[in-house]
Amino acid sequence: MAGKLLLVDDEPGLREAVQAYLEDSGYVVQVASSAKDAWELLQQQLPDLVISDVMMPQVDGYQFLKQMRDDDRFKATPVIFLTARGMKADRIAGYQAGVDAYLSKPFDPDELIAIVQNLLERRTVAVAASQNPEMEGIAKQIAAELRGMLNPTSGIVKTPPPIRIDLTPREQSVLDLVAAGLMNKEIAKQLETSVRNVEKYVSRLFGKTGTNSRTELVRYALEHGLTN
Known part of the structure; x- marks a missing residue:
């Protein structure tokens, strides 16, 4: 449906x-x-x-x-x-x-x-x-861990310990531009390269961070201090 x-x-x-x-x-x-x-x-x-x-x-x-x-x-x-x-x-x-x-x-x-x-x-x-008690317990544990990333008194996001991921200078540039909200065509124009190359760099970033979408990649990068 x-x-x-x-x-x-x-x-x-x-x-x-x-x-x-x-x-x-x-x-x-x-x-x-x-x-x-x-x-x-x-x-x-x-x-x-x-x-x-x-x-x-x-x-x-x-x-x-x-x-x-x-x-x-x-x-x-x-x-x-x-x-x-x-x-x-x-x-x-x-x-x-x-x-x-x-x-x-x-x-x-x-x-x-x-x-x-x-x-x-x-x-x-x-x-x-929610319909399976055992699975519900696991889901609640995950939710508690996610809530723990927020400081309950100040509401400010707690940055997790930095994760060391070796990025090339070009991968870092692409990551910064993705985090800024630019699409592949805009990134290619700014970096003076092809869209195909940008797609390759984004795919590498997915692989190195274990993410599957640009939104997950940006969230991961922000949470772990990989981009400003």
Whole structure:
């Protein structure tokens, strides 16, 4: 059964384009042009995943996410932020607010699909674990370890001990630009190389960090001090 998604974005052109791409990939998509409209839709039907812009009038993405996380019905609903705000502080604020993935505009639609698939698969595993006492215990232990990365008094992310990963100067440059939210074409232009070479460097970074997507790579790099 196709996943049910809720897409929230106040830009009509982008909203329609993303909706079309998601539907072409087999998902059922509801759309809202504001957080207020999205909240009303949530009362009618619980989606499997929410994709939301951050910069929206009246109620922004952070406020909308907090509203969701404060409601028991939506605490576990995966949320992806799509945003033009790609600074490190913005991404950290998003993760602290409880977002599951953070994708900077402009983004590759295929990457969005990969993130959606990954989060929905994890959600399926989590639901199965909740129905199995032994698996539920393991899931709670993992969740406790993740919560331990946040300082409960200051809310500041605790940086784990640095992990030594030998990166070449070019791999480091590519990692820094990926973390800045640039796509492969933009990285290739800035580094004066081919897109194919950038793809090779990104693949190497996936292998060296044990990640499977750009979002996981950026999160890993930020958490372990591999990029500024």
